[in-house]
Amino acid sequence: MQHICNASCTHSKTPAEEALVKEEFQVARRSFLRDAMVAGSSAVSVGALTSTMAPSAFAQSARAGNGMASHYYIPAAANTVLWGYFSKSAKPVVEVQSGDFLTIETLTHHANDDAERMVKGDKGAESVFFWDKQRKGVDRRGAGPMDAKVGAGGGQGVHICTGPVRVQGAEPGDILEVRIVDVALRPSANPAFKGRAFGSNAAANWGFHYGDTLTEPKKREVVTIYEMDATGERNWARAVYNYRWTPQTDPFGIVHATIDYPGVPVNHATVSKNEKILTNIRVPVRPHFGTMGVAPAEAEMVTSIPPNHTGGNIDNWRIGKGATVYYPVAVDGAMFSVGDPHASQGDSELCGTAIECSLTGTFQLILHKKADLPGTPLAELRYPLLETQDEWLLHGFSYANYLAELGPKAQDDIYTKSSVDKALRDAYHKMRHFLMTTQGLGEDEAISLMSIAVDFGITQVVDGNWGVHAVVKKSIFPARG
Known part of the structure; x- marks a missing residue:
């Protein structure tokens, strides 16, 4: 399937880009497969993983497979994401079996808050965020009408979700177990910021604080850009600068007085940057996925913003490396998607966003069939259940x-x-x-x-x-x- 591969596949990239992708993929694999990987193979023995992965407390209801698991790599690109919605009928980017592993790239929908740091030079991000006078790389952004004045999809849903992934044999009434094996920051592809990753925090109009501030204007939106160390040597983030949102005119000529549509390019010539902010403050980095889950059955397209019984935009910072989430399957194939990556967030996400920062995650999907659930702790599960160590x-x-x-x-x-x-x-x-x-x-x-x-x-x-x-x-x- 196009853009879905094992370690030996190639894309239409330059040799240097191809070498980088392969190296990143191998590093991601080594970080959790250790020496269990057979060189050059796309399948590994599940038994070989037992020394590096603690079994789930609820794993007894999982149906035994053939002892082998495939590993898929899904880059984030214009043809591998749904922007702003879950869909039970969207074409899956790949179909997997229970027990398979996936390394999935995810992009923050706030990357255009500072495109120099978070989009420039990144081929996947550039394909998703592309927008000129003629077209957008991803036109629909949200589950709303395509002729919405603010933009196609109406911004009724904002998160860039990589997927969906179809799970073979998944049916309503089953439980999908999602193990988060590894999470890594997506480095800036701009040579000027080599070794660093960036994220955006928007104190926005949907924030709990909005209109309840001490200083004027009471209703203002402020974007703060944070920097992380993508090499892993530093586990904290620092603020680089902030700016107050000013009306932004998108390439189609629509003026956005507020942050009302995802991916609007911010013209930095129109904003005033404040660089002396949060001086000497170190924010602990705890990468996680704000939006992750399976497709609901109630509608063809469902906005990515409100969470639901099938998961979605739960925004719990504990949904990171080492965690397992169990989701009730509502539609055939489950249709798993993941996005809204965060570098850090506090409980409540009070101002409206976390540090919205692109991440790459490695996941294992395990299907628990309805017929096997009675007598197990997963019987009667009708809500997202998160398990940590x-x-x-x-x-x-x-x-x-x-x-x-x-x-x-x-x-x-x-x-x-x-x-x-x-x-x-x-x-x-x-x-x-x-x-x-x-x-x-x-x-x-x-x-x-x-x-x-x-x-x-x-x-x-x-x-x-x-x-x-x-x-x-x-x-x-x-x-x-």
């Missing part, structure tokens, strides 16, 4: 399945109906269900335990369908046989 995390939303609960206009109405109270109530219901079904507790036992040993935190208050996560330590439970 030490914790289980459940995600409550203002509406557990807003598409089903709010009806035909759900993708518009959700933005006026969310509250932290509703999200906390949903998180309580899900944690109660989790404790009763996976740990065998009675309801009164579960409620007592939630009050004394479960932490509830605000995941985000900016994605339309607000989120609260519930965290419980694995160590409080008896060891499983």
Whole structure:
């Protein structure tokens, strides 16, 4: 399949570019396969991975495969991404089997906030962000109408999602387990910034803070550019400069007075940069994916912004290297996509965004069939479940399945109906269900335990369908046989 390859395939690149891609791919593989890889092969023995990957606590419901797993590499390019939406009917970029590995490039939709640092020289990013007077590299940006005044797709959904990936044999009622094996920063391809990676934080009009500020103007949008060390020698980010958003005219001639459409090129001649900001402040880098999940069944196209029972824009910084997420499959093939990469984010994502920074992740997809779930902890799972080395995390939303609960206009109405109270109530219901079904507790036992040993935190208050996560330590439970 075009642009989907193992380590030995080639694209229409220059020799230097091809060598770089191959080297990056080999480095990504070595970081998690260690010496288990057979040189030149696109398949590895799953058994060989047991020394480097801890088995999932819930893996007993996984159906055994043939003992071999393929490894696919999916570059981010104009023909391998959906910009701003999930779709059950989109053409998959690749079809994989349960147990297969994928190394997937993801791009931040905020890269044009500083194209010199985050787009220039990067062939994949340039193909996605291309925009001149005649056309855009990716025209549809969002699930809205194609003739929207602001731009095709209407910006009703903003995240660049690489995929979808079709999982062979996946059907509604199954569970897709997604293991995040590795995550790496995407280096700037501009020689002037060699060895560095960059991200953008937009304190934007959809932020919780908007209009509630001490200084004028009360309603302002400020973009802050952050720098990371792409070589791995430094694990913190520093602010480079910020600027206040000014009306930007896109190549089609539409004026964007606010940040209302993804990927609008920012003309830096129109903004005033402040370089003495956050002096000596070190922000811990914890790369993760803000948006990851499978396609919902309720509509052909679903905006990427509000999260839902099939995952999506959960925006939990814990969804990074070493984590596993379980998603209920809603459509044939599952149709897995990932995007909205972040270098760092705090709980709540208060101003509207994280450090939006392009990343490359390596994932293993494992399918748990519905028929195999009874009697396992994954039985009755109807929500995204996050597992880390030490914790289980459940995600409550203002509406557990807003598409089903709010009806035909759900993708518009959700933005006026969310509250932290509703999200906390949903998180309580899900944690109660989790404790009763996976740990065998009675309801009164579960409620007592939630009050004394479960932490509830605000995941985000900016994605339309607000989120609260519930965290419980694995160590409080008896060891499983």
